Amino acid sequence: MDKREPSDSPDGNAGTERDPEHIPADKPVDLIPKAVLEYRPRPTTPLELLIDPSLGVILGRSESFHRKYRSMGLGLIGAVTESSEDVLTSLFGMPVNLDLVSPHVMLVAGKRGSGKSYTLGLISEELARAMARKEIEVAVVVIDTVDVFRQVIEPNTDQGDLLRKWGLEAQGFPAAVYIPRRAFSHLPDEVKKRSKLFPLAISPSELSLSDWAYVLEKSGILSTAIENLINDVIDSLRRGYTRETGKEEPPRSDFSIQDMIQCVDANAGLSDLYKPATRTALVQRLRRAQHLGVFHPGGTSAQDLAVAGRITIVDVAPLGSDADAVLAILTNMLSRQILTYRMAWTDEGTSAREELPPTWLIVDEAQTLVPRSGSTPAKDAIVSYAKLGRRFGCSLVLCTQQPSAVSDEAISQADIVISHSLSHDADIKALQQRAPAVMPEEFKDKAFISGLPRGVALVFDQSTENRRGFVMQARPRMSKHGGTDRVSALLEATKLLPPEAPESEVGAPTIGGRASEDEAGRPAELPGVPRPPLKLSREDWNVLDGWIREYVKALFERQKREYAITEESAPRIGEASSEALGAAVSEETPSIPFESTSHIDYSDIAARKFGALSETLLEKAMERQVLYAKSSHEFLFKKDSEYRETVTVRRTGVEGVTFLQSVVATLMSLGLAVDSIRHTEGFTFVLMRKDAMRASISVGVSEESACVPVVIIGPDRKAVSSLSAKVRSSVR
Template identity: 30%
Template sequence: MPEGENKKFKPAFGGKFSGTLRVLGNEKNEGKGLLFLGNYMALDHSRGAAVYLDALKPHAVLICGKRGYGKSYTMGCMLEELAFLPPAIKEKLASLIIDTMGIFWTMSYPNTSEAGRLKSWDLAPTGLDTEVFVPAGKVEAYKTRNIEVKPFSISIRELSGSQWCRLLKIEEVSPLGIMLVRTIESLREKSEPYSFEDIISEIFRDTRSDSASKGAAENYFRAVKSWGLFLKEGTPLSELISGGRTTVLDISALENENVCAAAVSILAGRLYAERLEARRAYEKQQMGEKQEGKEFPMVWFFIDEAHIFVPAGTESLASEVLINRCLRQGRQPGLSLVLATQRPASLHPDVVSQSDLLICHRLTSSDDILALETSRPLYMQESLRAYLKKMGSERGAALIIDDHSESVHMVRIRPRKSWHGGGEPSALEPGRGEKEETAAQNPQQFA
C-alpha cells in the first residue's frame, strides 16, 4: 500500500458492495476485468482503498468537469486500463475514441513527464499500442509533423438526401433542397457506390431544376469534396474495430461541427448494428447453435466534447443515434458509451438521466451544477453542490455516482501511464528534471 494511504478510510458515502473489493458498475464482479481508476480520497485528502470500474458488462458513462480539471485525462486512464486487461478479456473488447481536440494521438508514448508521480502510485510510464485515423484528405498534413496516421473516410452513399440537406444547412422544401434530395435518392436506388462527380453529373441531367440551383449544388459538393472525409468507397468498420485494439479517430481537422456530427452519426449507427448482430449470434451460440466466423467485439465508444453531438435544446445529426440507440439501448447488445463534456448545461438532459455512472470533476458554474442536480438520484444523501464543496479544488479529484450500487464516492484519479496531450501550454516550461522533482515532492498534485 503506497505511503500516505489511509487504511481506515470508509470508501463510500453510501451504498452496497460484495466482499472488500470496490468495483463500480457491477457489484457482483469478483475481481476479473477491472479498470483501476484511482483511490478513495478521505476528507483530509489522504489516500484510501483502490477503486475499480467493471469492464465485463457494458456501461453508459458521463464524465464532466471544468477545463483543466481532468476530464480528458480520466478518459485516457480508462483507455489505458482497457488496453492493459488480460488477453482473454481484452480480445473480446475494442476501444474507439472520437478525438475532437487532437490530443489522444500521444497515448502511444510513455508519460515520462510524470515518472516521479507514477512511481509514488507503484506505476510506470508506458505507451499504448494505438492506431490513429484521420480524414483521408488530412493524412499528409499529419505526416509532415511526423505523426503516424491512417486514412479514414465515409462512403458518399451513406448519407441520404435529407442528411445532405441538414449537413449543408439547405431547406429541404427549397428548390435547391428538392433537387438535391431527388438526385441523391436516385443514385442510392442503384445500390452502387458513387462519387461527387457522379452526383454533379446527375444534377446537370435533371430537367426539372433551374440552372441557378444546379450551379449552387455543384459549388456545395465541390466544397464538401475538399473536406477529405467523404469518398466513393468508405473505410470498412473492420479496419477500425477488432478485438484488443485501441483506435483513435482524430476529427480535430474538421472545422465544421455539422460534419463532425455526421461522421459520428454514421459510425455510431454502424457500431450499434454490428453489435446487434453479434448479440443475436451470441444468443444462438448459448442455445447450442454452432457459429462460424470471428465475433465482433464488445465496443467501448468514447466521445470527447459530447455537447457538440448531443446538444441541449436542439438536435445535431448525431443526436438521434447516440441518444435513442447507443445511450438508451446500447448496453443490451454490448455497446458501452463514454461521453465527456466541460459544459453539462449544454448537454441533452437524457445523457445525465440515462448514464449509469457519473464521474464529476470540479464544476463552478451554477448552470452546469443545476443540470446535474435535475437528475440527482434519491439515494444521494446531500446535494451535488455539497459533495463538490467537500471534494475541493484539487485537480484530478472526482465525485463518482454509481447507479448500480446506488452509492456516491470521492476518488482521486490515478496518474496517466501514457503521455497526456491535453495539458495547457505554458510560456515558461520547466525542464524535465525540474518537473520530476516537483512531482516527487507533490505526489497528490494532478498535473
C-alpha cells in the first residue's frame, strides 16, 4: 500500500495558510460524555493513536503534518468508545477528528442498516463546516442511489438534546440536489426551490459505444448488427445525412435520443444496410432509454456539479431499478472529467482551482459500480481516480455493504477504512486483508464484528502514528438523514410517470405553478400525512395519485414489452394460477380465506419465475410488485397516514416456495396471522395481519436466487419499525 505523507502542496485542500495568531490555547479537550457511549468493548491490545491533548484523536495525518495545521481542517466524526481498565491510558470518550486538508481515499463498509450512509453524511457535514470556517476550499459531490442525502439542507431538530451532549447544534448545510431531468420538470416550482433541486442530464452525444450497450441492454452486450447500426447512426448525425425524402440533415455536435430515432427511421443510407427487424429493435431500445428522462442534449458537466464551497447531491433514486447503467455512465463521466481538469493544471501551469476545485467524490453502494469481478462503464474510471486522484487534490469515499464484492484495485488504495458491522465471512476476510492498520485479534472474531451496534465502527488509518484499528461511536448527524419528507413521495411518484409521457420541456410541468393557497390567502389544507413540510394543493396530490394508477398499468405493459424486446421467453405464470385461471389473461382469483392460521396449503402457492436478472433488479422488481400489484396494494394501502417498511430477504440455491414458507413461519412466530392468499399475474401474495398492522409477502426467483419482500404497514410508526426489525433479525 502506498505509504505517503498527506500532501500540503497547493493542490491540497487547504483554503488559506494557518494564521499562527489563532492557534488555540492548549485547553484539554472535553471528553464526550459516557452517557452517550453505551457500547464499551474492552480489547486487550494497547491502543496507540495520534492524540492532540486539546483536540483528541487525529485521523489521516502524520505527527509533523498535524503540528503544521493543528485544529485547521479537522472534522469531528465520532468518539473512541473502547474502554480500558487503566484509567491513565484509557482513551474512552476522546473525540475522533478526521483530516480534511489533504486528499484521502476512504472505504466505508458495513452490512445493511449498519449506519454507512449516515457516516457518509457526517463526513459531508464536516467538509461543509470546515468550508464555512474557511479552512478548506473543496467541492463535495455525493452520488446517492436511494434518496438518503437530500435532506442535508435541513437541521436535525429531532436530536437537539443528543447533539448538545456532543457539543453540537442542529444545522442544515448548503447543498444542491440534482435529480433526473424528467423528474425535475414534473415537480412543482415551489418544491424545486425549497428543496434546492436542479435537473440532471447526460448528453447522448457523450456516450461511447460500450456505454450505449449498457444503457440499451442489461447484460451490456449488443448484437453485432445493432452495434454497427448505432455506430452508423451516431456517425450520420455527426456528419449530417440525407433523408429518404431527399432532405439534407445538417451535421450536429450534440443530439437527442429523438434525433437518433429519427435518423434510424429516415436515413436513406441505413435502410439499405440494415434489416427492418434490426432497425425496429434499436428504436425500441432507444425509446426505453428515452423514458428514463435523463438523456438530453447539453448534459450536466463536472463543472456544474463540482462547485467549491457546496455539497452537490446527485440523487438518482427517481430512476428506480433502471438506475444502474445510468449511474455507472454518470460516475464514469464525472470521475474522468474531474481527474482530467485537475491534471490539466500540472500540464499548463495554470491554477487547477480555476478549472475545478479539489473534489471529494462520495459514492454510496459502490459494489455495483466497481465490482470485484466483471466490468461496468464506471469501473476503470473509479479505479484510476482512486489511484491518481490524491496526487491532484481529489478524494474518494467508497461505501459498500460487501467489501468482498468491490474491486480490490480500488479498495487497496484506501488510506482510511471505517467498517461498521459485517456478518459474512468473505466480507470480514476482505476487511482483514485490506485494513490499513493492525487489527487486534478481538476484532477478527466474527461474533464481535457482526455484533457491533448501529453507528459503531472499527476505524483503521494508514498513518504510522495510528498503529492499530479502534472502535468508534459515530457522532449524531447535525442535518437530517434519509428521504423521509414529502419530496420523497413526489420523487417516488415521478418514477411512475407513464412511459408515454413526451420528454417534456423543462418549465412545462404537469403539476405545480398553481396557487397552493386558498382565496383567503391561507395555505390550502393538506390531506392528513405524517410530516407535511410542503404546501401542495389537493389537486396536485390528485395528479400524483393519477400517476400512480397509470404506473401500475404501465408497469405491466412495459414488463411485457421488455420481455418481447430482450427475446426472452415470457415470464412463466405460476402453475396453480394459470390452470385455475385458464389461458385468458385473468387479473385476479378470489381470495382464499384461512380458517386456521396454522394450516396453509402451500401447494397452491407459486413462485414467480423471471429470466436472468441481477439480484438487485430481482429485489426491486419484487418490491414493486408487493407495493403495486392490485390485490396486495389494496390490502396494504388503506389510509394515507400509515407507516411503511420493507424488509427484503434473498437466498440462493433454495426452492422459492420453501423459502416463502420459512418467511411466513417466521412472521407467524412473531404473532402475525394469515388473512388471505391472493394470486395476481402469476404472483402469489400472502397477506397477513397483527392487530392494526398488515403485511404482504411474495416470492420471485431468477436462476439460483429467490427473493422475498415483506412490506409492513400500520398506523403506529414504532410498532411497524419494531416488527420490521424483528423480521429483519429473525429471517437473516
